Amino acid sequence: MPDQSRRNPQVHQAILDATWQLLVDGGWPAVSVDAIAAQAGVGKRTIYRWWPNKNAVALEAFLARARSTPPLGNPVGLAEALRAHARHFVDLYVGTRLGTLLRELIGAAQQDPELGAALREHWFEPRREPLRALITDGDADLVLDLVFAPLHYRLLTGHAPIDHSFADRVVDAALLARSNPRESRSQADRM
Amino acid sequence: MPDQSRRNPQVHQAILDATWQLLVDGGWPAVSVDAIAAQAGVGKRTIYRWWPNKNAVALEAFLARARSTPPLGNPVGLAEALRAHARHFVDLYVGTRLGTLLRELIGAAQQDPELGAALREHWFEPRREPLRALITDGDADLVLDLVFAPLHYRLLTGHAPIDHSFADRVVDAALLARSNPRESRSQADRM
Amino acid sequence: MPDQSRRNPQVHQAILDATWQLLVDGGWPAVSVDAIAAQAGVGKRTIYRWWPNKNAVALEAFLARARSTPPLGNPVGLAEALRAHARHFVDLYVGTRLGTLLRELIGAAQQDPELGAALREHWFEPRREPLRALITDGDADLVLDLVFAPLHYRLLTGHAPIDHSFADRVVDAALLARSNPRESRSQADRM
Amino acid sequence: MPDQSRRNPQVHQAILDATWQLLVDGGWPAVSVDAIAAQAGVGKRTIYRWWPNKNAVALEAFLARARSTPPLGNPVGLAEALRAHARHFVDLYVGTRLGTLLRELIGAAQQDPELGAALREHWFEPRREPLRALITDGDADLVLDLVFAPLHYRLLTGHAPIDHSFADRVVDAALLARSNPRESRSQADRM
DNA sequence: CGTTAAGCGAGACGGTACGTCTTGTCTTCGT
DNA sequence: ACGAAGACAAGACGTACCGTCTCGCTTAACG
Numbered sequence: 130m131p132d133q134s135r136r137n138p139q140v141h142q143a144i145l146d147a148t149w150q151l152l153v154d155g156g157w158p159a160v161s162v163d164a165i166a167a168q169a170g171v172g173k174r175t176i177y178r179w180w181p182n183k184n185a186v187a188l189e190a191f192l193a194r195a196r197s198t199p200p201l202g203n204p205v206g207l208a209e210a211l212r213a214h215a216r217h218f219v220d221l222y223v224g225t226r227l228g229t230l231l232r233e234l235i236g237a238a239q240q241d242p243e244l245g246a247a248l249r250e251h252w253f254e255p256r257r258e259p260l261r262a263l264i265t266d267g268d269a270d271l272v273l274d275l276v277f278a279p280l281h282y283r284l285l286t287g288h289a290p291i292d293h294s295f296a297d298r299v300v301d302a303a304l305l306a307r308s309n310p311r312e313s314r315s316q317a318d319r320m
Numbered sequence: 321m322p323d324q325s326r327r328n329p330q331v332h333q334a335i336l337d338a339t340w341q342l343l344v345d346g347g348w349p350a351v352s353v354d355a356i357a358a359q360a361g362v363g364k365r366t367i368y369r370w371w372p373n374k375n376a377v378a379l380e381a382f383l384a385r386a387r388s389t390p391p392l393g394n395p396v397g398l399a400e401a402l403r404a405h406a407r408h409f410v411d412l413y414v415g416t417r418l419g420t421l422l423r424e425l426i427g428a429a430q431q432d433p434e435l436g437a438a439l440r441e442h443w444f445e446p447r448r449e450p451l452r453a454l455i456t457d458g459d460a461d462l463v464l465d466l467v468f469a470p471l472h473y474r475l476l477t478g479h480a481p482i483d484h485s486f487a488d489r490v491v492d493a494a495l496l497a498r499s500n501p502r503e504s505r506s507q508a509d510r511m
Numbered sequence: 512m513p514d515q516s517r518r519n520p521q522v523h524q525a526i527l528d529a530t531w532q533l534l535v536d537g538g539w540p541a542v543s544v545d546a547i548a549a550q551a552g553v554g555k556r557t558i559y560r561w562w563p564n565k566n567a568v569a570l571e572a573f574l575a576r577a578r579s580t581p582p583l584g585n586p587v588g589l590a591e592a593l594r595a596h597a598r599h600f601v602d603l604y605v606g607t608r609l610g611t612l613l614r615e616l617i618g619a620a621q622q623d624p625e626l627g628a629a630l631r632e633h634w635f636e637p638r639r640e641p642l643r644a645l646i647t648d649g650d651a652d653l654v655l656d657l658v659f660a661p662l663h664y665r666l667l668t669g670h671a672p673i674d675h676s677f678a679d680r681v682v683d684a685a686l687l688a689r690s691n692p693r694e695s696r697s698q699a700d701r702m
Numbered sequence: 703m704p705d706q707s708r709r710n711p712q713v714h715q716a717i718l719d720a721t722w723q724l725l726v727d728g729g730w731p732a733v734s735v736d737a738i739a740a741q742a743g744v745g746k747r748t749i750y751r752w753w754p755n756k757n758a759v760a761l762e763a764f765l766a767r768a769r770s771t772p773p774l775g776n777p778v779g780l781a782e783a784l785r786a787h788a789r790h791f792v793d794l795y796v797g798t799r800l801g802t803l804l805r806e807l808i809g810a811a812q813q814d815p816e817l818g819a820a821l822r823e824h825w826f827e828p829r830r831e832p833l834r835a836l837i838t839d840g841d842a843d844l845v846l847d848l849v850f851a852p853l854h855y856r857l858l859t860g861h862a863p864i865d866h867s868f869a870d871r872v873v874d875a876a877l878l879a880r881s882n883p884r885e886s887r888s889q890a891d892r893m
Numbered sequence: 894c895g896t897t898a899a900g901c902g903a904g905a906c907g908g909t910a911c912g913t914c915t916t917g918t919c920t921t922c923g924t
Numbered sequence: 925a926c927g928a929a930g931a932c933a934a935g936a937c938g939t940a941c942c943g944t945c946t947c948g949c950t951t952a953a954c955g
Contacts, residue, residue: 239427372904373917514929924925
């Protein structure tokens, strides 16, 4: 990987802008390295110099638009924080270009382990981490998954709608699970 | 779509077998229509005559191997059924070829709506439907999502391990949510 | 190399025509496999299926135009035949598109041994062979080189003009050499 | 073109040496401006400052190695001089790195008129000029071509071997042609 | 003696061509 | 008539090279 300091920031931005424009105009299928290069007025080599493939470029273009995402100006408590997060997710990623792109990135990551790792590092974890800090007792990752998983699951499979009501009920379930850890069933069939 | 009755069942099977073999040998990237045709000793035309694209072929090959999946010989109750299902999922789809393929199919479906619909119809719904029947009160789809979503979410993102313990705790959370619907928080901030 | 009989002759011809057209419009630098494919309305793959590279395509396009070359309806004798050939060369290849292409092909052959072999087989040898048969005494290849070499040498280096007069004098020299083999110098300094 | 006096002679030499080394190691295909720059430990800019392109660099590297070429310590006569030249050519340029490079330079010149002109000026003409002075009667350039053309022609086309015997016979033919100008045929068919 | 203009190493950049790959359609055979 | 074989158009892939350019550093000439 070449020296980052020699990178031309205008070119960098032009590539991300071009990628986003292609996404807006033609969706994921319109994104190819050739197309990005043409749209950005850039040589393909320049793209491959800084990114391993188009997935990485698309991820960065996505993150640049999504970075402003996490809300939570004044977190009063876990419940409020989770609810805000869940509703925020619904607002930003359900039925939006950003949401479609998120779906497609997660999809592409199933065949691109590097993209998967980058998504975890730059997308999932930055959103989980501040919330994890609020969960002092119980399995924080379980609770977070109980919130995030249903939202993403429906986003990816589309088997049922996603709205604020669903977000709220998912958060309720997660909170219940935290406060009431596994008394509901016998220990007998534990594996 | 041509006359189903004229279809040569041996050719049909050879294509599915070849697809599976390619999957086993080289993973999803090794699967191309050309490769399937060569492996099966079949013309590409024959494949396109019966399937719209390679995703559909792979889905069918997957379903053929996965069909035996649903357990539950004698369902004693919702809790048992959910737990059995969740653990079954862990056994069959975590760290296995089948699980990788499931990931890749869901991934491919993000850009192939037909594949998404087929997955819902032939994979997700057949597994949800018998369980849904057991959930008499509350939002059945919510409860099912609380079980299935975390499992699939971790399968797709790989951000945390999936084992029987995780499966059990997910089921506990879902059961809790069913029996204790949203009393835990005020109605005030409902949207 | 695939089965020749399955080749689509229209596609074959379209590729040669496109190549020639590019040559006429933009000269050798305008010829690229991409450009040929675009001009012919053909996939690049189709070109690479039948030719190893653009040199081979250009050679075939050249040969198709040059095939009609060898004259000599009624060869009366070696002298007449050589003179006709030499003048014919001047007429067809000096200052013409065909001549420029011949130069460029010979030039390209310096880095493409396959092209060199193809040129020898399909261009040089077919022109030498009928003349060689007329040279019954002496070293036929030497005589032929004494005719052809100066013409090609000037074509390639451009250090002096090529006209009918030059062609005639070259032929004279070659005929002299044949009829008067090496009496002109002592055997002493033979190596 | 910048000020020659400020040129760093070590850099100049390093570039020529690097070019030659690349030629020796990988042949003409290994020579690229990038490769020369890397091999010489020099910026590409420095190369383009002093040469128009890689052909010019290669030509200079060639000339530096070939400069010692012309023999002829004590020219006793035209016949001796021509014979010495022709045999010298065989010794130095047939089956040698230098000969291959000469072929490739002449080849490249077919698409690079500047290289062609430079070759004529710095390679061909310096070798022809001293010999031309010895040819007092007849067409000197014709005689010289009758010697040089067959040697280069076989070098470029490879259709027949080049050895001392061939060199001698070519010289004989040229001498014959000089002493016996065109009496051998009628003036009738002159054009 | 300092400043200033160039040479220079390094390498990013736009552009173009390469040769390979895959997709989905279409054609040619043989059975 | 079906199926194998595979040609075909389209176009993306990732690499190579070209020739221009922009950085800093050093180095010589000139003020």
